[in-house]
Amino acid sequence: MEDFDVFTNEINYTKPFYHKLLKKFVNDSPTIPNGLNYQYGRKLLAEECYIENNEAECAFHFSEAVSASLRNMALHRDDQIKVASNNLHKISSYLKPIEELIESHPVSKEQENLLECFSKDIEDVESLMPLLNIIDDSPLHKRYLMFSSTNNVQNLQKILDELPREWTVVQLTVPYNPNENLKPLVEHRMEINSIYLTMFRNDFLDVTNYGSLTVKIPANVTKEGERPLFMELYSLIEDNYKTIDNAQYLNNKRMIQNYWSRREDLDLRMKSVINVMENEWLGGFASLLTGKLIDSSLRDKVAKLLEDTISDWGFMRLNEKQRILLKNLICSSPALNSHQLKSGIRKILTEHGNTEEVRKILDISECPNCSKNFSVLHELCFKCLSKCFEAIHHFSLVDGIKAFSQAANTVKESDDFAALKKAKRYPVILIVDEALDIFPWESLYIINQHPVSRIENIHFLYYLFKLHEKNIIDGYFITKADVGRYIINPQKDLERMEKRMTSFVNYWCPTWKGYSGEPPSPDDYIRYLTEADIFL
Structure with missing residues (x-):
């Protein structure tokens, strides 16, 4: 209690107490935590580790600090599938944490005697327990998706070692901002002034066996007279939607010319946004996004x-x-x-x-x-x-x-290094914090010729890798293109695009089937998703 002053409105605490409180908050999270609160705790821990130069733990906490709510949704879906196939699963899933708690806190002989006083049928209850017992033999890629002690620094490193050696895996995370609890997304995004860039896998990292590495770089940097980049991007997107919405009313040559003039202006503004991202934000650290040679x-x-x-x-x-x-x-x-x-x-x-x-x-x-x-x-x-x-x-x-x-x-x-300028590289996988996902990172000049993919977090990346491991060769997912299905303009609001896309598909992929200008039935939609090699 010496860390608190009860006579003021402020809480004063020592740094060790703060660490202890923060770790307790994260480690004692329920099996299905509040996604945002879990992310906040992990970000704070990651920033503390960054200050202490603890690279491995810093990278681990940042890996946990993105898309936690989406993990919850995936776990809920998995749980519903299990319940549908096993009526006792729900009861078993509630008993499992209690069983682990009892095993971690052995009962003394005196307590055993007390328990016997409460129930004469305890032997009958114990005989039923094996029927409900959960044998947790799930592979690591399923267990790591959960919120449990399985999520730790050692298992993260094990996962990174298993991923294809060709992949470069990089995460962009914004620091914790308490105003996220008080302000709308559009407003608190304006307050971002730095980004943590974490390299999980990288050409030079893997060679030196250094492990993961994190750097802090400036963001939302603006020169005098310029408005913040977030504001410019929101304005650009809004103008883009307006331009597209008004396109259906174009009925003469002058209006069409004006439309394309506005489109060119939007393109130039977007290029300006990308230029600021690359030069003023990332600077030389843009090099950390490049793929392995x-x-x-x-x-x-x-x-x-x-x-x-x-x-x-x-x-x-x-x-x-x-x-x-x-x-x-x-x-x-x-x-x-x-x-x-x-x-x-x-x-x-x-x-x-x-x-x-x-x-x-x-x-x-x-x-x-x-x-x-x-x-x-x-x-x-x-x-x-x-x-x-x-x-x-x-x-x-x-x-x-x-x-x-x-x-x-x-x-x-x-x-001697001329070949480096046009050298081919392996895929880059970007994990982008939700607060930054609006930006076109893939369009940065330094990686716009690279094969680049985005994914929500390291948990989904590992899960999908293990699911499709047999089809991943040299870092690429290999699939056939024999069976193709498409749905084009189901809302009937983009007639010209529909004509262009339909003629393209009919010419290049005549064997593909799909819907054009109308929505499919729910059954057809599910069938298309499950049977297609490529779904457009």
Whole structure:
């Protein structure tokens, strides 16, 4: 109770107590928790782990912090299927947690004697228990979808090791914001000022066996006179819907020309949004979204170039995280501009170094903006970071940026690395926080030529992988295209699109069957979904 002051409206608590309270809140969650509350707790834990440089736990908590409500829906659906096939399943599912509780808290002899006083038929009850006993022999991909002790750092790593080696898996998560409980989605999204980017699987991560890695990057950055990017995107989407809705009333050449002029204007605005996302938000960290190179020798050449640069210049105090980030940056340098490269190098060298080393040598006597009690290096000003870098490495930050910029330019311009510019890559799988899913991440210049997919969380990714493992070859899901079914314009509100799509399907896929200009019956809809190799 010493952590609370009962005579004020505020709760003051120590950091250890806060950690204990937060872990208890998450670990004691019910088997079907409130999705949002569960996500909030996990985000807070992840941010604490990020401050402590605990990469493995940070990545785990962030993996739990997205699409929790959707997991609940999937579990409910699975539960309903089990109930339909087994009348005793519902009773068994209620008894299982009680059985686990009893097993984890053994009953003493005195308590056993007391229990016998309450029930003379206890032996009869015990004889019935085996009939209701749940034998939990579900595979890991099903158990990991649940909210239980199965969800832990060790099992997450086991899952990542099982996923196809060709995949790059990256998650984008926004920090916890208490205003999410008070404001509408449109409003609290405006308050996002940073993004946590977590790499679960990556070319250079896998080679070094570093494990998962997380970086914090700025978001919603705007220049003077510009409106926040979220606001611009909402406005753009609204204008897009209006343009499409009015398209059905176009009845002369001038109106059609005006329609296409507005469409071109929307395209330019969207390109501007993507440009800000890539240059002002992600910057050099856009390199962390790229897929694994099919030709691994190119990756090894980049790694050697970086290690030679470190050795030649004497940057021996760089930690493993900095080396991995620099390798990704330099490997992607042909797709990055000079601003992204230099700002990326600067942030990697200053903001991702050894926190404790910086804490020991930091002198804030001449800096009114920085505190000795900082949590992460991002909180320090550029001047203090530069001084600390020079004290640790005995090089100026300018020399550090120059050294690695030369390595990046070698990759961009040298004939030895010419093949890297057009090198093919394996698939990228993006897990995007619901607060960020409105943005067109797949359209970023650095990955718009990559095979990219989105999925809700690591749980669904692993579940679907195990479900279709036999059909996944070299990181791709292989399927036939013999049986095709389609439903085009069922609401009859896009006549021109219907004509274009119908003529396309009839010409290229004459054996496909479907509905055009009308909705299918429920039975036909289900049948199409189940029998089709490809459903359009």
